[in-house]
Amino acid sequence: xxxxxxxxxxxxxxxxxxxxxxxxxxxxxxxxxxxxxxxxxxxxxxxxxxxxxxxxxxxxxxxxxxxxxxxxxxxxxxxxxxxxxxxxxxxxxxxxxxxxxxxxxxxxxxxxxxxxxxxxxxxxxxxxxxxxxxxxxxxxxxxxxxxxxxxxxxxxxxxxxxxxxxxxxxxxxxxxxxxxxxxxxxxxxxxxxxxxxxxxxxxxxxxxxxxxxxxxxxxxxxxxxxxxxxxxxxxxxxxxxxxxxxxxxxxxxxxxxxxxxxxxxxxxxxxxxxxxx
Numbered sequence: 001x002x003x004x005x006x007x008x009x010x011x012x013x014x015x016x017x018x019x020x021x022x023x024x025x026x027x028x029x030x031x032x033x034x035x036x037x038x039x040x041x042x043x044x045x046x047x048x049x050x051x052x053x054x055x056x057x058x059x060x061x062x063x064x065x066x067x068x069x070x071x072x073x074x075x076x077x078x079x080x081x082x083x084x085x086x087x088x089x090x091x092x093x094x095x096x097x098x099x100x101x102x103x104x105x106x107x108x109x110x111x112x113x114x115x116x117x118x119x120x121x122x123x124x125x126x127x128x129x130x131x132x133x134x135x136x137x138x139x140x141x142x143x144x145x146x147x148x149x150x151x152x153x154x155x156x157x158x159x160x161x162x163x164x165x166x167x168x169x170x171x172x173x174x175x176x177x178x179x180x181x182x183x184x185x186x187x188x189x190x191x192x193x194x195x196x197x198x199x200x201x202x203x204x205x206x207x208x209x210x211x212x213x214x215x216x217x218x219x220x221x222x223x224x225x226x227x228x229x230x231x232x233x234x235x236x237x238x239x240x241x242x243x244x245x246x247x248x249x250x251x252x253x254x255x256x257x258x259x260x261x262x263x264x265x266x267x268x269x270x271x272x273x274x275x276x277x
Contacts, residue, residue, distance in 0.1 A: 001143060004046040004181040005265060007035075008168050010188035011052025011153070013255045015100065020059045023103045031187075031261055032111035035148075038265035039113065045265065046143050048175065049115065050168040051104050053153045056096040061165055064089025067129075069161025090155055090163045094121055097154045104150065115148040120166055121155050128160040131174040140179070151175075169237045176245050184241075184248065185264045186234065187255030192271035193219055193235055208277045212239045238274045250274040 009031060016022040039045055053061075061067060070086050101117055108115040118139055125133045142149040151171050158164045172184060195202040195215045204215055212235065219232040238250045253271025255261050264270050 001046050001140075001179065002182075003042075003044050004048065004143070004179060006048045006050065006172055006176065006181045006184045007261070007265065008172065008184075008186045009049070009051040009104070009255060009261075010186065011054025011056075011058065012189045013054075013187055014051060014104065015054030015056060017055045017058070020055050021096070021099075022055050023100060025103065025107075027256070028103060028107040029110065031255060032107040032113060034259060034262035035108070035265065036111040036113050038262045041262075041266055047148050047265070048139065048143065048179075048181070049108075049148050049150045050172060051101070051150070051152045052168055053097050053100060056100040057093050057153060057165070060089060060096055061093045064093070066090055066093050066155060066163065067165040069129075069158060070163045087163070093165065094155045097121075097152060101150070101152050104152075108148070108150070113148055114146060115150050116142055117150045117152075118142075119154055120151060120171060124154075124156045124166065124171075126156045126158040126161070126164055126166060128158065129164050129166075129170075131166065131170070132159060134174060136175070136178055139175075167234075169234050173237060173241055176241055176248065180245065181248065184238070184250040185261075186238070186250065186252045187261055187264070188252065189254060189256055190231070190252070190271075191254045191257075192252055193231070195219075197231070204272050207235065207239065207272060207274045209239050209243050210277045212236070235274070242274055242276050 014024055014028055064086050066089055070090060105117055123134060124131055139149045153167045155163060156166050193204045194200050195204050195218050197219055219235055242248050251264060251271055251273055253260055260270055
């Protein structure tokens with residue numbers, strides 16, 4: 001689809017990752033307003049929105065080790081507890097992810113953005129931590145009708161692990177290969193990628209598969225609980241994606257700075273650009 005853009009609102013941006021179950025409601029309202037303004041300014045913009053789980057899903061996911069998987073038998077001992085407790089945790093992670101999504105969807109609705117949540121837990125089956133099957137027809141139909149489809153980090157059933165968590169980046173990896181967006185925008189709280197994190201004096205303006213090796217070790221991780229790997233893991237995934245998807249560029253930038261999300265949606269280069277060599 002021409003003019004297709006993926007935008008992720010990071011968990012650290014829309015929640016307080018140091019305080020469990022705490023959405024940043026004013027930030028969500030502002031972000032939704034910026035998205036609405038960008039859609040008005042560029043009527044041809046096709047937008048697929050994703051968001052992280054922040055202080056909602058990550059906390060309970062760490063407690064139950066949900067990303068690692070939940071293999072049978074159902075009552076096998078694991079960490080001194082019956083595995084049934086971990087499946088209970090699986091459902092708790094689902095509940096937390098859904099709860100945050102409700103805040104996101106409410107903010108979009110208040111900004112008069114026609115949006116529909118497409119929960120991965122109800123449509124994706126994974127195989128050893130990667131998307132195996134996903135019927136994308138509803139997402140494509142939504143985009144063709146001017147509706148913004150919304151995906152988010154969520155639990156999914158897994159043919160190998162029993163169950164696991166797929167991050168928004170995991171989902172974007174699959175979606176990008178199938179739908180070929182022009183750009184992926186990752187809005188968080190950092191101004192971009194730093195070569196000296198957490199000092200933050202050496203921002204990297206451009207990352208390629210070749211240069212990533214030089215900065216990988218110093219990129220750092222998340223300031224709060226993040227079971228899906230933090231910044232280093234996210235950058236590595238995006239580097240792999242630009243290698244395999246022709247014509248794709250990816251930006252990592254701060255969504256806290258005034259108007260940045262709107263500017264990025266309308267084509268301004270912000271933060272760190274990830275592109276092929």
